[in-house]
Amino acid sequence: MRVAYVVGTTTGGTGRHVRMLAAGLVARGHRVVAAGPPDVEEQFGFRAAGVRFVEVPVSDRPHPVNDARAVLSVRRAVRGADVVHAHGLRAGALAALALPRRTKERPLLVVTLHNALTAGGFVGAVYGVLERIVARGADRVLVVSPDLGERMGALGARDVRPAVVPAPPLREPGRTPEEVRAGLGADDRPLVLTVARLAQQKGLETLLDAAAGPWQEPPPLFAIAGEGPLRGELELRIAAERLPVVLLGNRDDVPDLLAAATVAVWASRWEGLPLSVSETLKAGTPVIATAVGGVPGLVGDAGILVPYGDADALRAAVQKVIADPAEAARWAAVAARRGAELPGEDEALESALSAYA
Incomplete structure (x- = not known):
């Protein structure tokens, strides 16, 4: 052919x-x-x-x-x-x-x-x-x-x-979660990871709204791995409001970040079958995402889905996972099972x- x-x-x-x-x-x-x-x-x-x-x-x-x-x-x-x-x-x-x-x-x-x-x-x-x-x-x-x-x-x-x-096969992490978290300044606090292009579709304004808190102690660190046209705008807001958010840029160590993250979050306006979510499920990292496009079918019941644009619901879902190690472990286990089922x-x-x- x-x-x-x-x-x-x-x-x-x-x-x-x-x-x-x-x-x-x-x-x-x-x-x-x-x-x-x-x-x-x-x-x-x-x-x-x-x-x-x-x-x-x-x-x-x-x-x-x-x-x-x-x-x-x-x-x-x-x-x-x-x-x-x-x-x-x-x-x-x-x-x-x-x-x-x-x-x-x-x-x-x-x-x-x-x-x-x-x-x-x-x-x-x-x-x-x-x-x-x-x-x-x-x-x-x-x-x-x-x-x-x-x-x-x-x-x-x-x-x-x-x-x-x-999603392509996920390689093994090259560093321990402790090493990754120390490098990001999240030794003693939950690490909330987002892997996304810094673009309008990804709903990052809602993510920053959620990151603004309030939070129970210790407050999480939000890390966004990706690059895009909104970097300048995001940097200005993060600095002006002193948000607990760090922009990591494009990274080739996503498996390391996933292994170190307490939970991975997407606040997108729309997604199809995002490879980053598939990789997160395969890594066995708890998933929180907006219920848009193909995300509900991809995640199934292996993650927490929230409405797009609802910063309060997104914050509450993150707090639920990071506040209880047993809850985080439960979502990690169901994510790994779902990841093993993906085509x-x-x-x-x-x-x-x-x-x-």
Whole structure:
């Protein structure tokens, strides 16, 4: 089988997922090409996995001239493919526009939607158009949450299926929890960890509201591992209000942080199948998250779910876990059990091949 992957600008889970699928198919004897911006190859190394990589200028924002060039580039890159699998709304719309009308020679178009739009205004209107292009142009749409599936179905998508997006195997920590906590200044206080991009979607303003307290003694330290456009704004608020929050930036020692954390927290506006939550479950760290998108289905009853935007509920859930070691141990055990049940790379490959059939 000849499979062409189309991917836009990505710095995280989407790129790792596409690379995993592409490498897995090559290992099974399929011919695979990946098309995307040059920095995607730089970050994820498709060529090292035996995948032919074609540079395509897929920008992160809609632009008429650039998008027209991208459509032509995608059309050339996927020529001869049996299946074109685009990841993300932008890449999916470009792939749908690049392929000819439905003919016997047209490859099957599969689009995986990894995210929902959380912004409004002009950007929201443009992305609404892209959603319609994907819904009407794709043969199959794979979604990471039920709400995305409902939206695609309402827009006319003919075949909507759940996506399988596994977290990569979690490596063993390189340091002891005591060493990690000492390095963060949390020797004698609970450590509340968030692994997230510093962006609007992640609801970090609610996390800071919760961190402001009040807390029972000793107060927790909130550590946020990640980078993004909101760093400056967050730093100003943390300093002005003297919040017990530290911004760690991008980290390559997330397994160490998870092993040292008392609890891991997400205050997101929306999530699909966040790899950071999957990794936390696999690590057996207690989970608290907002009940949005695909999170309830991912976490099940192995974590505490709270409404988005409710800082009081988030604070109460954190206090419940950090105040009672037995309670924390119970949530750690159920998280580990859930983590062991999550699908792996083989299941993701089989799911993709089923969609290509």
